[in-house]
Amino acid sequence: MASAMNEKNILYEIEKILHERDNWACRKSFNLLYSARNSGNCDPKEFHKNCDYKPETVTILFGENGVIFGGYAKKEWSIIGNFIKDEAAFLFRKSPDEGATLEMLNIMKNQENWALYCHENYGPCFGGGRFTSSDLMAFKRPWYGLCILENGIFNLNGTSTIKSGVYCPTKDGTDLIGRGPMKVTDVRVYQVEVEKNPVWRRIPTKEAEMEELKMKIDGIKPKDELGVSHLNILLIGSSRAGKSSLCNTLSVVLTRKLDRVAETGSENSSVTNKLHCYKLVCKTNDQLKIHITDIRGYEEHRGYDYELEKILDGELKPGYHFDDTEKEVSKSDLAYAAKTDNAIHAVCFVADVTQKHNQQLRQQFQKIKKVIRKRDLPIIGIATKLDTQNHDFEQNFEHMYRDTKCEYKVKGVALSLEIQANAVFPVVNYTDDEYFHEKKDFLALIALDFIIQKIMIHIKELKEWKALHDHKDIWFTRNEEVLKLTQPKFKNEVMQIIEKEDNLEYCVLENQTPENLPSLILFCQLFLAGFQIMQLEGLLV
Template sequence: MAGKLTLSQKKQLLTYIQEYKKDFRLLYSFSKDGANSSTFHQLCNDRGPTVTIVYDVAGTIYGGYTEKSWSSSGQYVKDDRAFLFRLQQNGKTDPSKFAVKVPDRAIYCNVGYGPVFGGGYDLCTFSGTVTETNGTYPTNASYKFGYSYDMAGISVEELTNNIVTFSELEVYSVTDSVLVPVWRDIGGWEHQDLDQLKHDIENWSPPQGVGLKSANILLLGPFGAGKSSFFNTIASCFRGHTTEQAMCGSAELSITTKYNMYRVRGSAITQPMKFKLCDTRGLEENQGIDAQELGYLIDGNVPNGYEFNPSVQISPETHGFVTTPTPSNKVHCVCFVVDGTSAADLSAKMVVKIKTLQAKVRRKGLSQVVIVTKIDKVCFHVKEDASTVFRSASVKELIDSVATIFGISRNHVLPVKNYEKEINTKDTISILALRAMQQILRATDDYMLNLLDSSDDKNNHSDD
């Protein structure tokens, strides 16, 4: 089970722990196991370094880290590396680390108590059993900040607002990051596998009989997610060095402002492949492409090169609006692109926006896939070697969460590491990207075969 702690919060904690090759595993939580001190000890004793996180009902997130194991000894345990921390204050990210100043009293281990930090006790999260009330936990937490931990002048009132009702409490073990058995087998990682993939993609064409020479694949997703970089990455795989045909970067607002239907060129540069990657302006919570505009994009009404204007909707009055699009103007597959470092904790508004767009895609009968980018930032193993991606527990957890958020099957959620700072291509990075491209083309085939079936049905019907 994944727990509530987000990837960026885990990263913050790892900077405090001064380690980065670590994984977090949820050992205990109120909602999963019940708010009971002996259950906490059953599940967390003798498990080595742990982090305890309190989520209070005002949106403040804080807790403590200890490198020493919990036990039921009734004793204080010495820990020079223990610390208390705050991650969020009243719903706003506000990280602080509070170092231990009396290491001899870093944690207190007693079966009648949940996690207790400091000799005051500086932070006593709960004792005995707390009864859940309407999804919250009115605990008997107590605080004496400053006893054994240096709180940098922050008072109990300031940090906790004197609130002891929690929405959740979690304890994670913090262990050396190890690779797990392969959880998705996508084939080999050798140079010949790359050549085979390139060959297959270069030779892909829409199924015979659908009457299309080429497919349009729409890239859609929040700004900065890596849509333009994905096109550049696919183009780079074939060019053998990295290219930046599509402008990309980071800014307050979307870098891409135009609708660009990019062709990808294979080894014969004059001969573009039989699909286009259609790059769009990034989605924003309150503006940008909405369901109606997406409908126009899918139906092929929007001309290549159209300049997106967030304050003016696309409509039949739009300059260049294609009033009678042909099947070759239409979109044949929608590919959502999300940033792996934030995909599991997209804002509620963004999730609603994406769900609305997905509903439109579904109504149009199109296949959809999700590309999860920046996985090099999700797992250090992958950063060092992209071929470890399907043995990374963090990437697996991420893919599972994205599949749940998007409500699509996991094999349509494709992790990618885009080229961004590299000058030369690398076989493993290219193989991962081209495997994703291959899945996108397979999803495009699915849609086109459905088209073929329904036109066959119509023809058979008219023959009757």
């Protein structure tokens, strides 16, 4: 099955190509028109029923070997039985190799008349000629029957050999765009849609709204029943991403003083080599119930192999020094206080949108994410330095939530973190500013408010979850319980309950055995939160 992440990544890269062609003129989204997997077979009739007379489509084939390939058509598909001129059409492919990027194969000069071929017995076809086969034909209707899904694979009867001269050859000189037989897990066709609303996220525009946000944050007091005295937020990011600058920005916004609480370096250096814990204060210098932990940025050959778990558990002392080479943490660096007081409640990944991660940085990033996912902690993205991408931001930060390129960068951060785009926030940090900037304040406050909400929900869920068990390590087992739902036994039981009962959680508690109780409760909580059964199955299988 084509993974949701592969699908999102390839659409993200295609979106960039389309944006660059129209100079980022408008917001774009992708609407799924056709999926062979959903149909159970590759039927040209079904393809034409769903895709004909709809301009701007993207056809994607997910190869069994991990190669993703396909084509973009500006013009409409139909059943006319002829070639269609399309100067904007192109083919593409992406290998599963580490660090691979999308390879784009444009139309050759003076070959646009042969860009597409439309026929009632063919699925999407690109290239070819009167005496040559198509460069890419996804599938066709043969006399002996349709291609059907067998053991999760479609053995397609189309062609994928670039040799007609209509499209540019591949960089490695291979004729086969899919790098092998046309065995795929799915064929999908999307329509590119233009978003009518130019604003991709609302930003408060009135000063009263900002003051309301500040008062809300100033008044944060974790309820006694949650069992925490303050909220702990960890900032993680590569070197020079802007973590320490974010600490300063939050301090400026809340205190209304242009003072720096955290030391920052130049664009080409990182000065944070210790674990710092900053206790945020408000305008009256009263301490808020929010603590920010700032640590050294990860680098190609320096992550947190020995430290991260201890940081998340609140075991490392403030002031801990991160050496240039990783080593075991000594006992003298461990805190003596109860670790639950300093345990992290949410992780903010600070991402500099102007930076590109090489293979080594990506590997460090993946290791860090893996450790955090085990804790089932909320992850929030902070996109920094977006103001360097568009000078209009310097005068009007409201423009950031209208800018297509900014939205695209935020989507990229969300994809890398594997979180929803609405959990990523653009922030423009205070650095050497001599004046307060209202829109900078708005951006920072909106992000902080969201982080606090996520923490409150997370802690409440954990306390409810912990109440169901006596096991001391239950705080870290939710992911393991979710994985149990991949077993048909558990999923079928829950689905039967949902079909019959209104009070799902009560029914589970009354009728299910202790062995599967945690998974069933979690499933029902997710269902009650608004998930559909098919969405959950897609996430868990």
